[in-house]
Amino acid sequence: METINRVELTGHLGATPELRTNSAGTRITTASLAVRNSYQVNEVWHEQTYWFRLVAFGNAADVLGNFSKGERISVQGRLQSNEYTDKEGLKRTSVEMVVLRTEAAPLPRKQDVVAAALPADPVDGELTVIDEEEEIPF
Numbered sequence: 001m002e003t004i005n006r007v008e009l010t011g012h013l014g015a016t017p018e019l020r021t022n023s024a025g026t027r028i029t030t031a032s033l034a035v036r037n038s039y040q041v042n043e044v045w046h047e048q049t050y051w052f053r054l055v056a057f058g059n060a061a062d063v064l065g066n067f068s069k070g071e072r073i074s075v076q077g078r079l080q081s082n083e084y085t086d087k088e089g090l091k092r093t094s095v096e097m098v099v100l101r102t103e104a105a106p107l108p109r110k111q112d113v114v115a116a117a118l119p120a121d122p123v124d125g126e127l128t129v130i131d132e133e134e135e136i137p138f
Contacts, residue, residue, distance in 0.1 A: 011033045012033070013070060029065040031054045031064060034050070035049070052096075060101065080095070082096065
């Protein structure tokens with residue numbers, strides 16, 4: 001059976017990404033991404049922020065490295081786990097996202113959100129304009 005390891009996240013960079021080159025000459029960029037999750041319990045809204053570690057290699061590292069702290073980006077890639085031993089000698093596992101693609105994800109302008117929320121006429125896709133001067137037949 002085929003397995004899938006594909007992740008897409010959109011959020012804000014917690015710091016300016018760090019670009020470096022390893023001894024083999026591979027460019028590597030690391031960054032952290034904050035992703036908010038809003039949910040409702042009863043009638044009260046709550047927000048929780050999740051932090052994800054990002055790592056990109058080669059050309060993907062160059063692209064990720066062009067963004068700055070606070071910018072809203074969308075990343076696609078896969079998850080990767082790393083095992084290590086901490087200072088106390090305990091084995092630990094960390095998970096990071098290997099970024100394959102990065103793009104800017106600016107928030108939509110307010111007028112774009114309003115226009116998208118207006119209903120369209122299902123016949124021709126055009127907006128239906130109601131003349132307020134016209135008498136309503138009911």
